[in-house]
Amino acid sequence: MTIHANPPAAPATATDAVVEVRNVSKVYAGGIQALDSVSIDFPRGQLTSLLGPSGCGKTTLLKIIAGLLPATSGAVLVNGTPVSGPGPGRAFVFQDFALMPWATVIGNVAFGLELRGVGRAERENTARHYIAEVGLSGFEKKYPHELSGGMRQRVGLARALAVKADVLLMDEPFSAVDEQTRRKFQEDLLKLREVENKTFVFVTHSIEEAVYVSDRIVLLSAGPGRVSQVIVPDIPRGDDVDAIRRHPVYLDTVDTIWRGLKRYLD
Amino acid sequence: MVVLGYRVPMLASLLVWAALWEVLGQLQVSFLLPPLSSVLVAMVQIAPTPIFLSALWVTAYAFVIGNVISIAIGVPLGILMGRSMIADRIFLPWVNLFLSAPLTALVPVIMVLFGLGQTTIILTVVLFAMWIIVLDTRAGVRGIAPSLVEMAESFGASRWQAFRRIYFWAALPEILAGVRLGVIRSVKGVIIGQLLVTIVGFGALFQAYGSRFEMDDFWAALVILFAFAFLLAEGLAWLERRVDYYAASRA
Numbered sequence: 001m002t003i004h005a006n007p008p009a010a011p012a013t014a015t016d017a018v019v020e021v022r023n024v025s026k027v028y029a030g031g032i033q034a035l036d037s038v039s040i041d042f043p044r045g046q047l048t049s050l051l052g053p054s055g056c057g058k059t060t061l062l063k064i065i066a067g068l069l070p071a072t073s074g075a076v077l078v079n080g081t082p083v084s085g086p087g088p089g090r091a092f093v094f095q096d097f098a099l100m101p102w103a104t105v106i107g108n109v110a111f112g113l114e115l116r117g118v119g120r121a122e123r124e125n126t127a128r129h130y131i132a133e134v135g136l137s138g139f140e141k142k143y144p145h146e147l148s149g150g151m152r153q154r155v156g157l158a159r160a161l162a163v164k165a166d167v168l169l170m171d172e173p174f175s176a177v178d179e180q181t182r183r184k185f186q187e188d189l190l191k192l193r194e195v196e197n198k199t200f201v202f203v204t205h206s207i208e209e210a211v212y213v214s215d216r217i218v219l220l221s222a223g224p225g226r227v228s229q230v231i232v233p234d235i236p237r238g239d240d241v242d243a244i245r246r247h248p249v250y251l252d253t254v255d256t257i258w259r260g261l262k263r264y265l266d
Numbered sequence: 267m268v269v270l271g272y273r274v275p276m277l278a279s280l281l282v283w284a285a286l287w288e289v290l291g292q293l294q295v296s297f298l299l300p301p302l303s304s305v306l307v308a309m310v311q312i313a314p315t316p317i318f319l320s321a322l323w324v325t326a327y328a329f330v331i332g333n334v335i336s337i338a339i340g341v342p343l344g345i346l347m348g349r350s351m352i353a354d355r356i357f358l359p360w361v362n363l364f365l366s367a368p369l370t371a372l373v374p375v376i377m378v379l380f381g382l383g384q385t386t387i388i389l390t391v392v393l394f395a396m397w398i399i400v401l402d403t404r405a406g407v408r409g410i411a412p413s414l415v416e417m418a419e420s421f422g423a424s425r426w427q428a429f430r431r432i433y434f435w436a437a438l439p440e441i442l443a444g445v446r447l448g449v450i451r452s453v454k455g456v457i458i459g460q461l462l463v464t465i466v467g468f469g470a471l472f473q474a475y476g477s478r479f480e481m482d483d484f485w486a487a488l489v490i491l492f493a494f495a496f497l498l499a500e501g502l503a504w505l506e507r508r509v510d511y512y513a514a515s516r517a
Contacts, residue, residue, distance in 0.1 A: 068416050086420045098417035102435045102512050112421035115431075145511045163421065 017041035018167055018199045019065055024074035025224075026060050033224035034060040037074065040218055040227060042167075047193060047200035049210040049217045053261060057225025058203045059095075059171055065201060066092050066169050078167065088116070091160035093170040097152045099144040099159075105131060106140040108155050112163040123162075130158040133195070135188070150181035161196065170202045174209065186212050187241045207261070211235075211253045212244060219260060229260060300482045305489060308482035318471065318487070325467035328384055329456045332391025336448055340396045341441055344403025345433050354404070365397040369455075373462045387459035387466075394455030395448035402447070406440025407433050409513075439506060439513045446502035453495040 019042035026035040034057035042048050050058040063069040065076050067086040076083040078090065091112065099108050106127050113123035131140055134154040144152055153173055160168055174182040186209060193200070204210050210217050211233055221228040233253040235244055244250055268274065284302055291301025312318045347354045347361075373390050380386045414436060418428045434441075460469025468491055475484035 063416075066420055068420060086422055088422065090420075092417070092420040094413045094417060096411065096413050098411065098413040100414070100432070100435065102438070102509070111431075115418075115421050115423050115427055143511070 016044045018044045018079060019201065020077040020080075021061070021065065022075045022077065024061070024064060024071045024076060026057065026064065026069070027072045035064075035071075036224040036226050038220075038225060038227055039074075040230075042199055042201055043216070044166075044199055045197060046215040047189075047202055047213055049202045049204055049214040050220060051204055051207065051210040051217050051257070052220030052225065052228075053222045054205060056220040056222040058205075058220055061220075061225065062169050062171050062201060062203050065167075066090055068092070088163065089165050090167045090169055091163050091165035093153075093156050093160045093168065093173045095172045095175060097144075097149075097156045097176070099152055099155055101144050104141050104143055105136060105147070105155050108144065109158045109162050112159055116163070126162050127158070130161045131155075133161065133192070134158045148181075150177045150185065153177060153185070165198070167199045167201065170200065172203050172205065175205070182209070189213050190237060190241055207254050207257045208245075211250055211257070217253075217257070219257065231257065297479070298481055300485060304482045305485040308486035309490060312483050312486055313490070317474075321467045321471045321487075324384075325456055325460065328387045328391055328459065328467070329452060332388045332455065333395055333445075333449060333452055335388070335392050336395040336399055336452070337445060339392075340399030340444070340448070341403050341434075344400040344441070344444070345407050345429065345437065347400065348404040348407025348437070349433065357400075358404075361397050361400050364393070365401060369393050370458055370462070373459060377463055382464045384466075386463045387456065390459035390463070391452045391455040394458075395452035398447045398451060399441070399444040402440045402444025403437055406437030406444075409440070410436040435512060438509050442502060442506040442509065446499055446506060449502060450495060450499050453491070457491070 021038055021040045021042075024035055024038045025033070027033045038057075038061060040048075050061060052058050060069065064071045065078075065083070067076075067083050067090070078087065100111065103111070106124055109127040109131055110118075110123040113126060118126075128140065131137060134157050136151060136154050136158065139147065139151065144155065147155070153176070157173070160170075174185045177185065190213060202210075202213065214233065217231040217233065218227055219229040219231065220226065231253065233249060235247050235249045235253075237244060287299075287302040291299055291304070343357065347357055369390075372393060373386075376386050376389050376393070380389060410433065414432060415428065418432045423431065456467070457469055457472075460467045461473070465473050468487060471487045472484065475481070475487060
């Protein structure tokens with residue numbers, strides 16, 4: 001495990017960054033400062049978690065990267081190009097799934113492609129492929145209200161995968177599902193990473209979840225949000241995903257992060 | 267409803283009232299109230315007459331056109347008001363004013379502007395039906411989960427695509443509720459228009475039967491109109507229940 005303590009202005013550097021966040025600050029109308037001069041690089045092909053207490057601006061940062069919110073100052077670069085709004089290189093997975101209740105599973109998964117003008121046969125084929133990949137084959141014609149919470153989020157995930165974006169932005173994607181489903185999801189996410197060569201930006205408030213799934217963990221401190229630490233847990237992720245939770249490095253990292261965050265809770 | 271251990275259908279109360287009507291009619295309490303049986307006979311008699319059919323046609327025409335205009339303007343306006351603060355500020359006071367105003371008083375104003383014809387009657391229908399559609403659509407759009415809008419945005423939806431693919435469908439349960447209430451109100455609108463503006467359609471029927479004290483025919487026409495309005499409202503309520511789960515898009 002390596003820990004880099006970063007002064008706020010210096011970026012958490014990495015080679016070949018897909019997403020570069022440069023001195024981003026965000027002040028909401030009403031004067032609440034959510035982010036203060038945040039700089040982070042998100043290396044290609046890695047899963048980076050944004051972890052921090054509630055109110056640290058992790059979701060705000062993710063939405064700025066997505067182009068859904070404008071930064072008050074600073075810039076976000078995706079593949080070297082400044083972000084001014086949503087783009088086809090990024091896809092978002094929502095905490096509350098954000099499915100269209102009036103559309104079937106396949107209609108929801110194909111929605112992103114449909115907006116881009118992809119023809120019906122082609123987009124449904126692509127959608128079917130990703131529905132199968134998230135383990136929902138046979139549910140193509142079901143409606144969201146006929147699915148469990150966990151299955152709904154799989155639809156949300158398939159929809160984000162279907163547009164074949166380089167960067168997958170996930171906003172606490174597993175927080176609205178029950179514990180067992182969450183664990184299954186976390187394991188599936190590790191498997192998915194082996195199939196899909198993508199860069200993941202993963203927002204979570206769960207330390208265990210962050211350590212379990214991440215290559216890098218960016219710890220944010222609250223009020224206003226700043227980068228306090230970048231942690232790279234060196235956990236071997238072999239064939240046995242169950243072994244991860246028993247690995248000494250996993251346990252140590254969880255412990256270290258908890259100690260680091262504890263002081264913000266008083 | 268369960269009475270004395272028996273399941274009684276909701277419409278049973280209607281039978282009780284029908285029986286009471288028949289009894290009071292047979293007792294000849296008032297010449298204004300003929301027995302229900304003779305009203306039903308009158309119904310069968312007047313329904314095929316040319317005067318009734320032309321009244322039905324004239325009324326249905328104004329009613330349908332008026333409602334189509336109300337929906338065509340009311341739904342987009344409601345969506346616009348639900349999404350845009352500026353549009354909301356501009357239109358909301360007027361919508362609320364017209365919703366609560368005694369609209370009958372405005373009919374003569376329309377009459378001066380548009381004359382004594384179908385146009386005025388159609389506009390009266392619009393005046394009665396539109397505002398509740400606007401308000402309900404607005405409420406539906408304002409209730410859409412922000413994440414659903416962000417979702418469309420994040421996948422690159424244009425304003426028009428978001429309008430057509432998200433706002434409309436997500437607000438559909440409320441839109442239909444508004445349309446149902448609008449339809450009920452426009453039954454009032456069309457009859458008031460026909461009575462105040464030109465004596466045509468059902469207005470003319472009521473006028474004719476009433477002035478000649480043909481109470482069987484009068485009640486027959488009235489019952490047909492009421493039944494028509496009731497069935498329409500129930501049909502829309504049924505449709506509304508079918509799309510109820512769209513409201514899962516609420517936060």
